[in-house]
Amino acid sequence: MNLNKRLVLLLFPIILFGYGIATFFVYQYQKSSVIELEQAKLEQRMFQLQSVFKEESSAVDNAMALFLEGGYLSDFLTSASSSYRDIALSQGLNVLTSQILSNKPNSRLSFALYNGSGDELFYYERSADPFATISNEQFGVTQKMIAHHITSSWELFHNSSDISVVKGRLLDRVALLPFKGRDINDSVQLSFAVRMDQFSEYLATLEQSYNATLVWSNQILPVENVFAHSIQLSPNQFLTIKPNASVLARPLLNLRIQLIFVAFFLGVITYGLLIYLISRFITAPISALDNELTQVMEYQKENISPTESRSEIGQLSKKFYVLFEQLQNNLKKTHEMAITDTLTSLPNRFRFYEYAKSALIKAEQDKRFVSLIYIDLDNFKFVNDKLGHEAGDDLLCFLANDLQRLIKPILQSQGGCMVSRLSGDEFAIVLTHKVAVDEADDLAQSVVALFERGYQSDHYYFPVSASMGIATYPADGHNLKELIANADMAMYNAKRSGKNRYKHYSENIASAARRTKSIETQLKMIDCDKEFSLVYMPYTSANMQIKGFEVLIRWHSAELGEIHPDEFIPIAEQTGTYAKIDHWVFETAFKSLPKIRDIFGEECVLSINISAAELGHHVVLDRLIELKEQYGIEDKSIELELTETFSYVQTSSVFDVLNGLQKAGFSIAIDDFGVGYTPLLHMIDYPVDKVKLDKVLTERVTNPEYAKLLPALIELCHLQDIVVTAEGIENTSQYKNLREAGCDFFQGYWLSKPMTLDELENWYYVYSNKGNL
C-alpha cells in the first residue's frame, strides 16, 4: 500500500470520529433549542387559532347587531305571512350576511326565528345546501332560552362533527327589547349560528401536523407536559393541544440530517483539504524523491536534484544526494581503477581497448591515421630475476612516467594519444595522426632513445631495451583486432631482429611470421626419425688425433625443404617442442656412440648442444640420466654444450641441474665463448669442464695483432682446470697458432665439415691415409 492510499484510509476514521463526536455534542446542545422553538411555534399557532376563532365567531355578534339595527324583524313581524315577507327577510339576511362574510362565500351562517311557543317562524341559512334545517345545537339554544326565559346567550359547541357558535336573543314581541314579561307567548326568540369552518380547518391542520390530542376543558389544564398549549375560547371553555411526542421527531430528525449534512460537508472538505495538504507537502515530495531515486537507479539521471528545503523530506533528499554523490565518486574511482593499472597509474588493457576502439571510429570519420605502437621490454625477466621485483616495478613506473612525458607534447598540440600498460613489461601507445608514418616513427624513435645506454632510474641501472611493433590504420588493418595482431607481429619481428628497435608492420614481416607459423605447425606434428638427421663435426687434439664430434641436427622438411637450426630451434624453444627434439637428438646420438667408438677409439666424445631454456628443469636432468643408463653410456663420454645465453637465465636451479649433470658423468662445455656476455665469474662459479672459443674470436686472436692475448686467455682457462676448444678454424696457419698458444682441441672446416654417421668411416679412412695420424 502506498503512502497516499494509507493516508486516505488512516484519515477517514479520524475525520469520521472527530466530526461524529462534534456533531453529537452540537446535536445535544441544539436539541433543546429545537424543542423550545417548536414550543414557541406551537404557541404562535395556537394564538393564531384563537384569532381565527374570535374572528369567525364574531360573525354571529355582528349579524345579530346588524339584524336588529336593520329593522328586518319588525318588518317581518308586522307583515302578513306570505312568500313576499319571506323573500324580503331572506333578501335582507342575504345582504347582511354578504357584508359579514364578504370574503368567505362558503361559510355557513344560519338564522332562526321562533315564537314564544317554540314554533319556527323563519329559518335562513347561507350555505350551499338549500335543504339544510336548523342544527340541533341552535335548536337546543332556542328551546333552552324559551324554556328558561334567557334573554341573551352565546354558546360554543364542539361535540358534534361541526364546531359552531350560536348567539341567541329572547325579545319582547312588540317592543323588540329583551323579554321581561311573564307570558312567554309575548316573546320571539332569534338566533344566529355560524359553523366554524375556518377554525375547524385550522384546528384539523394543527391536529394533523402535530398528530395531537385535543382536550376541551372547563378550566385551564395544569401544565404536565412542556410541549402543549391551551387557549381560552369562551369564559369556561379551554382547548388544549397536546402534540404527539413523535412530532418532535421530525424537526429533530431534520436537525440531525442538517447536522449530519453539515458535518459530512465539512468532513469532506476537511478530508479533501487534509489529503491535499498532506499529499502536497508530505507524500508528493516523498513520491517525487522516489521518482528521482528510480530515475537515478535506472541511470536516467546522475543524481537527484539538490534541494534547499529544511523539511524532513528535504533533509532526507539531501542525505540521499550526498549518499549518491559518494556512491558516484566510489563508482568513478572503481571505474577508474578498473581501467587503470594500479602500479603505474597508466590506463590498463581494458581502457586501451576502449580508447583504441573509439579512436578508430573517430579516425574513420575524420579520415585520419591511428598507429598502434606495441612496446615490449627486452630482458625484463632478467631485471626481475636479478634485481628483484621491486626493481622491476621501479623500472615499470619510471618507464610509465617517461612514456607519459613523451606523449605530453603530442597531447598538448593535437590530442589523440594515449599510452597504456597492457601487462607485465608490455606497453602500448595509441596515436592518432594526420600524416601516414612520420609521427609514429618519431615517437617510436624517442622511445628507443630512452634505452640508448640501458635504462636508468633513481636507484637502479637496468640493462634492458625495448622492442616495438607499429601497425597503422588503415593501411595495416581495419579493425582493432587486426591492428593489435599486426603490431604484435611487428614487435616480435623487431625482437628477433636484434631487439632495441622498432619495426613497422609489413608484408615481409607478415610472411616471416607466416613462415614461423608453418615451422611451428610442422614441428608440432613432426616424425623426428623421418625428417631429422644428425651430422657430426670432428675435432682433434694437438697431435691431430680425433678426440670427439660435435653433434649437429639437420632438418629436411617434406613441406619446407632444408631448414637451418638457427631458424627452427628458437621457434621450438618458444613453442615447447624443443624437449621432443632434444630427446630425439640425445637418444639418436647415444645410439650412435658405440659405432663411433668402434671407428675412432674408446675415448671419442660426443658434444651435444643443450638449450639453455631447459636447464631450469630437473626433468631434463632426470631424463638425460635415464637415457644414459638406458644406452649404457660411460661417464665422460658425453659433453653438454651450453650457449652463453644461459648466463642470463642462471638461477640456483640451473646451478643445481648443472651440478647434477656433472655428477651424473656428463661434461659441461660453454659454447660460443668470447662473443657473448659471459662474465668471467661464471667460469669460476660454474662446474665447467671446457670452453669453446667462438669462430669470430678464433679468427681474431689468430691474427698476429692479437696473438699475444691468446696464450693468456688459454692459460686463464687452464688455471681453472678448463680445457679449451677453438671453433671455426679454417686453415692450418690458424691451427698452428692455436696449438702454439696451448689450445687443447681444434675444430673447423680446416679439419672437416659436419658429416653423417655413414660418412664417418670413409672420411676416417681418407683422413688416416693422409698421414694425419
Added chain:
Amino acid sequence: MKKLRMIATSHLGSFFLYTSLVLSFDAHSQQPTLNILNWDDYLSEQTINEWEKLNDSKIRLITYDNEDMRDLLLTDTKQHQIDLAIVDVQSANKLANLGYLFDLNVAQFKGNIEPKWLETCGDHAVPYLWGTLGIAYRTDKVTSPVDSWADLFSSRQDLKGHIAMLGDYYGLSAPALIHLNLSPYTDKEQDLKKMYELLKQQSDDVLTYDYAPSYLLDAENKDDMYAAVVYSGDQYTMNDSIGKDVWKYVLPKESSFLWLDCWVIPANSEKKVLAQSFIDYIGRADVAAANSESIGVATVDLRAYQLQSSEMREDELIYPSQEVLDGLYSFQMLSDANIRKRIRIQEAIKVIHESK
C-alpha cells in the same frame, strides 16, 4: 316581460336604489304623471305618446328584469308611487289575495278579451299579453340548434360557459324540472333535490343568472353568451342590443309553459283613476293590436288579433298552434313553502356560481 334599466344587476342593490329614485320623482312634476312598473320594451312608444296626448299626462316607465324584485317592490308598504304595474298571472292572484291590489272589478271589462285569460288574471287584474318560455341561441356561434332543455343541461361542449339562465325562482327551476321529466310545480323534497343537483352541476357551464337581455345591455362580453332561457319576444331586444339579427327563439322540444301578464293597480297607488284610464285605453282593440304587433308579443284581445297583420298572426312562435298550446304547462299557484324552498335553492346556486 322586459327589464328594469335603471336597476343594477344585484337584486338587493336595485331594490334600495329603486325606492329612492321613485320617491324623488314627483316633487317637481307639473303634469300628472302615471308611474308604470313594467318590463323594458314592453309598451310601444306610440301607445304611450298617444295616451299622453289624449290625457294631457305624462307616463313614467319604471322597468324591472326580475319578478321577485318586482314583487318586493309591490309588497313594500312604505312606497306609494307605483300607479300601474304589469305582473305575471300568479303574482296578480297572490298579490290580490294579500290585499296589495286595487280591486278593478274586472267583471265590468267585458270587451273582447278572451275569457280564459280574463278568468286567469282574476278580479284585480286585466290581461295584457301572453307568450311562452323558451330558448334563444346565437345562430352564428353554434353549429347545431339549441332547441331542447337537454342542450342546456347536458354539458354540451360548445355551450360551456356560454349559457344564460333566468335568476328568479320559477324561471330557474321550471326548465330543470321539465328536463328531469318532473312537474314544474312539484313540491316534493326529493324532486327538488334532484333539480338542485342538476342545477348545481350545470352551474359550471353557466355564464350568468342575470336576465339575458339585461346582461347583453350591460356586459362587455356580450359575444360570450350563446344560449339563454328567455321569454318569447326577448330575441328582438337581444338582437337590437348587439346590432345583429343572430338570436333565434325556439320552443324546447320537451315542452315548456305559457305565461300571461296582467295590468294591476297597487292598493296604495294615489292615481288610481288615471291608471284605470290607461287600462281602458290599452284595452281598445286598435290600440291593443298595434301595441302587440309593435313589440312582437301575442295579444289577449280577440278583436285586436283580427286587426293584426297575417304575418303576425301566422307566426307560430307568437301564436303557437292549438296542438302546441295543449302540450304546454299552464298557470298554477305554488305554495309559500314551495316558493321558500325554491328561493333557497336559487340562492344556493347563485352562491355556488359566484364562488367559482
